[in-house]
Amino acid sequence: MIKVAMIGAGSVVFCRNLTGDVLSYPEFRGATFSYMDVDPD
Numbered sequence: 157m158i159k160v161a162m163i164g165a166g167s168v169v170f171c172r173n174l175t176g177d178v179l180s181y182p183e184f185r186g187a188t189f190s191y192m193d194v195d196p197d
Contacts, residue, residue, distance in 0.1 A: 158187035164194040 160178065162171060171191060178184050 158184060159190070160184070160187055161190045161192070163192045 162174070175189060178187075
């Protein structure tokens with residue numbers, strides 16, 4: 157099982173686009189994604 161962590165990935169749009177790009181590869185289908193915002197606000 158593949159697990160991907162995105163820490164401080166920037167804006168929502170960038171993160172969404174990056175996730176879509178990663179999921180375009182069949183090897184990542186079914187992967188678990190975790191997102192963490194490093195900005196406390």
